[in-house]
Amino acid sequence: MTFLIHPAIPPVRIKRIILATGCRCELCGKEILAADMDVHTIGAAGDKTGEAIAGLEREILVLCPRCHQDVHEQGTGEEEQRALLSFRKPEVIQEIRKILSTKQKPYVPPEVDLETAYSDVTDLRPH
Ligand SMILES: [Zn+2]
Numbered sequence: 001m002t003f004l005i006h007p008a009i010p011p012v013r014i015k016r017i018i019l020a021t022g023c024r025c026e027l028c029g030k031e032i033l034a035a036d037m038d039v040h041t042i043g044a045a046g047d048k049t050g051e052a053i054a055g056l057e058r059e060i061l062v063l064c065p066r067c068h069q070d071v072h073e074q075g076t077g078e079e080e081q082r083a084l085l086s087f088r089k090p091e092v093i094q095e096i097r098k099i100l101s102t103k104q105k106p107y108v109p110p111e112v113d114l115e116t117a118y119s120d121v122t123d124l125r126p127h
């Protein structure tokens with residue numbers, strides 16, 4: 001099962017945040033592959049797209065998929081989730097803060113695939 005990650009945090013930063021925690025689940029302490037790790041948003045992740053992401057280190061938890069599922073399915077309270085933040089090491093907090101506060105690079109469009117570009121052009125021709 002997949003859960004929405006914080007919509008305001010770019011995936012590349014999510015990955016760095018996971019690495020910053022040492023790929024260790026903040027609930028059970030298990031170390032797993034970074035690719036399998038989840039970043040959970042405390043409270044409602046809903047309409048936060050475009051929100052400033054600096055300071056969001058207090059709004060997210062790095063969890064293994066099992067704990068992540070538990071948090072959602074057992075309806076772990078927001079307060080309980082926030083309590084987990086107090087176990088986060090100061091250097092990890094620092095690192096996540098740094099990841100979130102660096103200015104975002106402007107969007108660079110991917111290189112144009114010639115074949116796709118060509119078929120787009122032919123599509124535009126009147127027929
Ligand atoms: Zn876990």
Ligand SMILES: [Zn+2]
Nearest residue numbers: 003039040041
């Ligand atoms: Zn979640």
